[in-house]
Structure formats: C-alpha cells, structure tokens
Amino acid sequence: MRRQHFAELLEELAPRRELARESALEALRGGPRKRAEGAGRKPKLVFIDRLLVTLVHLRLGLPHQALAVLYRVDRSTVSSAVRQVRAMLADRGFAVPDRPGVRIRTLEDLFAYAYAYAYAEAEDVTVCIEGTEVQVRRPQAGRPGRKPFVSGKKRQNTMKSTTLSDHQGRVLFYGAIRPGRIHDQTCVRSEGIAEQFHQHPTVKAEVDEGYRGLTNEFPGQVTTANTLTR
Incomplete structure (x- = not known):
C-alpha cells in the first residue's frame, strides 16, 4: 500500500x-x-x-x-x-480490482457483480470461499452461550469468519462471523449463500472440505479442493 x-x-x-x-x-x-x-x-x-x-x-x-x-x-x-x-x-466495502468506483459490501453485491461480469465478458466467474478462525478470550465461567465459542478443530475459543476472493486471491468479501463451534458451511448458509447460487448459475466457487455439502447441492458450480486435484 x-x-x-x-x-x-x-x-x-x-x-x-x-x-x-x-x-x-x-x-x-x-x-x-x-x-x-x-x-x-x-x-x-x-x-x-x-x-x-x-x-x-x-x-x-x-x-x-x-x-x-x-x-x-x-x-x-x-x-x-x-x-x-x-x-x-x-x-x-471491498474495492474491485480494475473496476474504479465499485464497492462490495454484502454477499448479494458480490454475486451480482460476478454475474454481471460473467454476462459482459461471456465467461464463467469463479470465487474462492474459505473459512478462517481467530482465537478470542475465553468467555467468563457461568456466562450463558460459552460453549459455542469452543472450536472442535482448533481446541480453543475462536470466532469464525468467511472470506470470498477472486482467482488471484484478492479479497472481495469478508463476513459471516460466527462463534468457532459453528460449522464453516453453516456460517455461509445462514448468510443466504445457497440462494445466491440459485439466482446466479454462472458464478462458480472453489472451496475446501468444510463446504462439501455445497458441492453436493451445486455440483456444477461448487468444486472442492480434492475434486480439483484429481
């Protein structure tokens, strides 16, 4: 910068x-x-x-x-x-590379932009979806809602967020923040991402194993890392 x-x-x-x-x-x-x-x-x-x-x-x-x-x-x-x-x-909001003035603030904005770009350029657009966890201070003992922060994968108290980027790794969206115990796929589904795939069939995504359910539901749009390496 x-x-x-x-x-x-x-x-x-x-x-x-x-x-x-x-x-x-x-x-x-x-x-x-x-x-x-x-x-x-x-x-x-x-x-x-x-x-x-x-x-x-x-x-x-x-x-x-x-x-x-x-x-x-x-x-x-x-x-x-x-x-x-x-x-x-x-x-x-997130700036779009090579698109001055365009700002993406929500998942709806991202899918709408990718869909419009695919239409204008006559080619499919692929985004990368990844969940990340950040360690947080352990909630006070006896406080309601303490358990949801315990991540089974990290074995510590975390908050989980979802990042969507383009094929070059440039971040276009960051959100769907949930306690660490919640599954990656649940985080994005609660944000309505499944509906976005239904509405924008030309937008494709590359994901890891944490989003296997999306791959099964949208086999023509969502591809897991294992599928890519075969």
Missing part, C-alpha cells in the same frame, strides 16, 4: 472511529462527558497504529501475538484492534 493511500484511508476512518468511541462512552456514562477531552486513561494503541496493525495482519497473516511483541502490548490489545478496524473496513 502506498503512503498516500494509507493517509487517505486514515483520514477517512479516524473520524468514524472517534465518533463511534464517543457514542459508546456516552451510552456507558449515561450522558455527555464531564471531563475535558483527552483526560482519562490513554489508549495503548492509537488509531493509526490500530489501522497499521490490522493491515499488516490482513496482508501478511502475522499472528496477533507476534504483532503484540512488536508493539510491546498484550495480545488481547492487538486482537481488539484488529476486530474493531476489520469491521470498519468491511463496512467500507
């Missing part, structure tokens, strides 16, 4: 983050602030560092613990920053 692009992104997101933070604090206090702006506990990571940490994590896949060591903070601080900024980036 160029410095100018980073500066523009920072200028766009910083006011939104500050407004959201002040709104949350006002709701917590039950009224407007009583102390001067800037008083109180200072954040361990200012917003520019939070944005940079998130972009590095998304681009290079560095673990939260490694980033925490670099910034000399606790891992939970980095995890909180990535969770907050990642949601802001998702709300902002």
